[in-house]
Amino acid sequence: xxxxxxxxxxxxxxxxxxxxxxxxxxxxxxxxxxxxxxxxxxxxxxxxxxxxxxxxxxxxxxxxxxxxxxxxxxxxxxxxxxxxxxxxxxxxxxxxxxxxxxxxxxxxxxxxxxxxxxxxxxxxxxxxxxxxxxxxxxxxxxxxxxxxxxxxxxxxxxxxxxxxxxxxxxxxxxxxxxxxxxxxxxxxxxxxxxxxxxxxxxxxxxxxxxxxxxxxxxxxxxxxxxxxxxxxxxxxxxxxxxxxxxxxxxxxxxxxxxxxxxxxxxxxxxxxxxxxxxxxxxxxxxxxxxxxxxxxxxxxxxxxxxxxxxxxxxxxxxxxxxxxxxxxxxxxxxxxxxxxxxxxxxxxxxxxxxxxxxxxxxxxxxxxxxxxxxxxxxxxxxxxxxxxxxxxxxxxxxxxxxxxxxxxxxxxxxxxxxxxxxxxxxxxxxxxxxxxxxxxxxxxxxxxxxxxxxxxxxxxxxxxxxx
Amino acid sequence: xxxxxxxxxxxxxxxxxxxxxxxxxxxxxxxxxxxxxxxxxxxxxxxxxxxxxxxxxxxxxxxxxxxxxxxxxxxxxxxxxxxxxxxxxxxxxxxxxxxxxxxxxxxxxxxxxxxxxxxxxxxxxxxxxxxxxxxxxxxxxxxxxxxxxxxxxxxxxxxxxxxxxxxxxxxxxxxxxxxxxxxxxxxxxxxxxxxxxxxxxxxxxxxxxxxxxxxxxxxxxxxxxxxxxxxxxxxxxxxxxxxxxxxxxxxxxxxxxxxxxxxxxxxxxxxxxxxxxxxxxxxxxxxxxxxxxxxxxxxxxxxxxxxxxxxxxxxxx
Numbered sequence: 001x002x003x004x005x006x007x008x009x010x011x012x013x014x015x016x017x018x019x020x021x022x023x024x025x026x027x028x029x030x031x032x033x034x035x036x037x038x039x040x041x042x043x044x045x046x047x048x049x050x051x052x053x054x055x056x057x058x059x060x061x062x063x064x065x066x067x068x069x070x071x072x073x074x075x076x077x078x079x080x081x082x083x084x085x086x087x088x089x090x091x092x093x094x095x096x097x098x099x100x101x102x103x104x105x106x107x108x109x110x111x112x113x114x115x116x117x118x119x120x121x122x123x124x125x126x127x128x129x130x131x132x133x134x135x136x137x138x139x140x141x142x143x144x145x146x147x148x149x150x151x152x153x154x155x156x157x158x159x160x161x162x163x164x165x166x167x168x169x170x171x172x173x174x175x176x177x178x179x180x181x182x183x184x185x186x187x188x189x190x191x192x193x194x195x196x197x198x199x200x201x202x203x204x205x206x207x208x209x210x211x212x213x214x215x216x217x218x219x220x221x222x223x224x225x226x227x228x229x230x231x232x233x234x235x236x237x238x239x240x241x242x243x244x245x246x247x248x249x250x251x252x253x254x255x256x257x258x259x260x261x262x263x264x265x266x267x268x269x270x271x272x273x274x275x276x277x278x279x280x281x282x283x284x285x286x287x288x289x290x291x292x293x294x295x296x297x298x299x300x301x302x303x304x305x306x307x308x309x310x311x312x313x314x315x316x317x318x319x320x321x322x323x324x325x326x327x328x329x330x331x332x333x334x335x336x337x338x339x340x341x342x343x344x345x346x347x348x349x350x351x352x353x354x355x356x357x358x359x360x361x362x363x364x365x366x367x368x369x370x371x372x373x374x375x376x377x378x379x380x381x382x383x384x385x386x387x388x389x390x391x392x393x394x395x396x397x398x399x400x401x402x403x404x405x406x407x408x409x410x411x412x413x414x415x416x417x418x419x420x421x422x423x424x425x426x427x428x429x430x431x432x433x434x435x436x437x438x439x440x441x442x443x444x445x446x447x448x449x450x451x452x453x454x455x456x457x458x459x460x461x462x463x464x465x466x467x
Numbered sequence: 468x469x470x471x472x473x474x475x476x477x478x479x480x481x482x483x484x485x486x487x488x489x490x491x492x493x494x495x496x497x498x499x500x501x502x503x504x505x506x507x508x509x510x511x512x513x514x515x516x517x518x519x520x521x522x523x524x525x526x527x528x529x530x531x532x533x534x535x536x537x538x539x540x541x542x543x544x545x546x547x548x549x550x551x552x553x554x555x556x557x558x559x560x561x562x563x564x565x566x567x568x569x570x571x572x573x574x575x576x577x578x579x580x581x582x583x584x585x586x587x588x589x590x591x592x593x594x595x596x597x598x599x600x601x602x603x604x605x606x607x608x609x610x611x612x613x614x615x616x617x618x619x620x621x622x623x624x625x626x627x628x629x630x631x632x633x634x635x636x637x638x639x640x641x642x643x644x645x646x647x648x649x650x651x652x653x654x655x656x657x658x659x660x661x662x663x664x665x666x667x668x669x670x671x672x673x674x675x676x677x678x679x680x681x682x683x684x685x686x687x688x689x690x691x692x693x694x695x696x697x698x699x700x701x702x703x704x705x706x707x708x709x710x711x712x713x714x715x716x717x718x719x720x721x722x723x724x725x726x727x728x729x730x731x732x733x734x735x736x737x738x739x740x741x742x743x744x745x746x747x748x749x750x751x752x753x754x755x756x757x758x759x760x761x762x763x764x765x766x767x768x769x770x771x772x773x774x775x776x777x778x779x780x781x782x783x784x
Contacts, residue, residue: 094539120753123542125542218730283733422540422753
């Protein structure tokens, strides 16, 4: 075999260490100072970070903000707006933003925050309370109360101005309903009505999926929010939060309502009213529902969000301009029809000012520009958003801009926001696991609920209460 | 065919007793300090960059693993000692992830990529040129495809009503959703499909290096194909096997995109290997400190494998 020259090398480490240390230090010093000297924001420039779509063809937000920049610079002569887009999918956007918010050198003056994580960022001390500004801003009275609570922290202060929301309900296929002998103006009053309709479809219209309820970890937050919470918030008296107790600041262990919601999911999959379990637990189930099942008339009822028509817009690959003729909309009822009769969950995004922002006052002025009635309305229509402002919601021009918009806007009055406190993402995962257990049939409802209780304790550091 | 090895063989063997080269001959001289410094100067940029961008983050990671740092949801982080590691070993999901990582690595890297790669390389030695080119092209295409694309292709292959299912139905076999019933097997297969090319290339190169006359001599002595493989080929490519196993294992341990696209670690946690578990902890649950501790443990598993390979294959032939 060929011999490799492996002669012993002289020892050089003794020389290397000081040399390397010195060089590393000097380089580090130059890099760091170079970083520091350039930034430092000017008092006349407001820097705005927002989430840019990863899809290059979608420029809704870019166009809107460019317009706002123009208006703002005209309205406040001598002031400049610098847009700092972050092009990333949701989870990476949060990560990048959180890193920027850590230091005054990188913190922008205004950020676009998801209500899903805003409370975590508040707890981290990343954001500034806006109450002093909101008190002096007449438009704040136009925002409905539930939306105002979306960015309200446990300390009672508000940290963000919502720029719209989303709501959820039941979408149903009128063609399938006709074949099954169900009414075209279907509106179930209780969970039992929903299941009864699904059973009728299963019996009378073979080869379609009667009802889709997102479930399990692969669907992620969609399973928790569109699936489980749409059920859970319709249990009990429907007025108190079934997940989190604000007064004691504790998470609520799985009670009867929790088990009832799990039972519903269990029934759907046990009676094969939902998609095949392996499809339901496919990570691409959301695309499958919006892109294939609904447009192709293969799904009877879908418990889903207000944004679905975005998937059927021109140039989306699943163009379906006539969807509103073929699909009907119904509210998700409460469990036994108890008040208020319907359930919806809401999320959405807010504009917030970082604690380390250089120009917070100017940033709030920019929010005011974006939230004139006309500008807010323009935004809702452009991004298929649901208005959280009373004046816009009442405007016929908004209500008729797209089919379905009135239906989903009316739901805002009876909608719930998640208790999106720092532990929420972990709680959400625990819910998905419990759902998955009953979906596959690996766990009984009681077993899934008790394993949720165990998970909840570790996810929330034992901040759990029984109700 | 026989002339070429005759030239190179003895030529190589003559090197050691030949005229001494300056590097082996000279004893290490005592150079003045400044001279050493000047000689080291050209190396320093590389060294500094390595320290700054490689050693720096690693050291920082090691530090974070001992804190309760979170991405968000926490005002201050603090030093927690070994708490993260204790949590990990008490967490059934972590232990499940360790087990699945081992299954995935043994199935796809040790058994799959390595054996199939060697088999393909051995077969290609004997195959005609067109067959060799074609096979090589196909296998390497799988390798150069981006991980996400490969993941999606195999997702489409394994999913319910996917290609594999269609084949099964065509053969009148019961239809099956592999991603649901046997997810860890499906992702292991995907990793074999994607990564075998690397082993094949390494082994092809190694087999080409075996002097022809040795195998020919064994053949003349009447050694069967299996005996030649066992007693000559394998011992002679021992080093390549070691290198290949180590690289394959380390690569497989960190596979993320492929599994993420195919199953997202599910259903349940049935295909959640350590990298996916880490991702979930770090970016879905925001527990950066804990996830980093898990990363360190993964590093430990990797080095454990490396040590085993090195021990097994240390003896020189």
